[in-house]
Amino acid sequence: MKDILKGSLVRLAAVDHEELAKAYAAWNQDTELTRLMDTRARLHSIKAIKEFFEKETLEPSPASHYFSIRALDDDRLLGDINFDVINSWGSRDAFVGIGIGSRADWGRGYGTDAMNIGLRFVFTELNLRRVTLTVFEYNPRAVRSYEKAGFKLEGRMRGALLKDGTRWDMLYMGILREEWMEKNP
Amino acid sequence: MLGIQTQLFEAQDIRFGPIDHETHPAVESKWTHDAEFMRLYDLKPIRPLSPAMVKKQYEAIEKEMEEDRNLFYFTIRAREDDRLVGKALVEWIDWANGNGFIRLGIGAAEDRRKGYGSQALSMLLRYAFSELNLFRVTAVTPAYNDGAIRLFQKFGFVEEIRRRKAINRDGEFWDLVSFGLLNSEWREQAAA
């Protein structure tokens, strides 16, 4: 049995709700990050963020799989990735959300490695058939990294976002089990 | 004459102990991050736990032991330094019918192949058969867990059920194998 939580640059680990809350409070100061990420809400106080993560992790819903992303070399907390299973019996699909918190850590392959570990978990442990994600049209770096991981554009929710006075689309991307299995025998 | 001097919880290199809510969560948290161990020990999809989450699980275990009274959970410690090395339990006990399920695992890879598993299983069976007076015990393991299968066979377990392709992992299908040992069989072997 493979140790599927380890990649080449990062590993997926449990969320320590106190640690992640503190990290988010710092990362949220960078508004470029918050506008790019698929954040659930504009949480600002460490206490509120901590309560959110505490609920997510200490009473996890069976359909929710939340991981922290840690660097393999120094175990530093880099961000988080989570999968929400949305249909167990039919589509066997999950929505994925991922974020690398600090600007200094962008563009170093951490996100791609974490996504790959996550997809392996989803396709060989949860045995889902597909993974879906939404990404903002104005985040081309993310779109490229998802394409590199094997995701394909499946549709657009036109004009779903209004930022800085301009309308943008919300892109829907998806990857199928067979497609990922082919690339990762 | 009844031999009351038997030490149920002491073996050569290990002992059974209770949960230590202060020091054990950090150790067990590490085990849950080892996907290889978790896939040997558990059939549910793996889920790494923080020490805080492990602590919650420990509380739920002790609550279940108190309320349902059909679970007996032991931590396995190394005798020399009382270090946590694994866990062993008898669960889902059906008292009226005298049957239960056993499970055990040695968490860290470097602690395996030291004989801890055999010693732990020996104590667990003595507990199940001589203390709980069960008529039979069942152990379930996926077919890819050669270590567990060898251990159960060594102790005289009989393969009883093979649920075909019941486990799906790493893109492959594996049988789920169920072993059974009767109290009478265990007693015969102990006497031999």
Next chain:
Amino acid sequence: MKDLYRGSLVRLSASSPEELARHFARWNQDTEFHRLADDRPARLLSEKKIKENVEREQFSKDPRAYRFSICTLAEEKFIGVVGLVPEWAHGDGWLFIFIGDRDYWSKGYGTDAMRLIVQFGFLELNLRRITLALNSYNTRALKTYQKVGFVVEGVQRSDGQREGVRYDGIYMGLLREEWLAQQEAK
């Protein structure tokens, strides 16, 4: 699209907690029924308590089981319960069934309900296999399950004891590909 709830003698339905509790309380008095349906010691709970248990399960946030009432097509009579507990990651499902009303034993109603739940498991829940277990003294159930295509996968020896006699637990399984092949053959 098939009507997955309708068979030839029965249909799969849902019942109110009151109706379920009323019937379960009555059936619990029949020890032969209990011994065919349940390994636990026979006990007699009040209708009120049974209704609370049913409600808790029916209204739970995350019910593990897909549970159906078995109703006869002819008289619209509630005669038993059938269901599946899926293990999603592995695509396996545990099947449970009991017919409480003696008048409907050995007349094909159980077989019809089994065919419906198995079809539901494979065509709606998309399971890869279905598992079930029964006690060795339940010869009628063994025949029914074999008729529906289940294969014995093993025997848990001396699993229980009743009337001073040990009995075995028989485990059976049906793989998706086996079921599909059976459907083709029809």
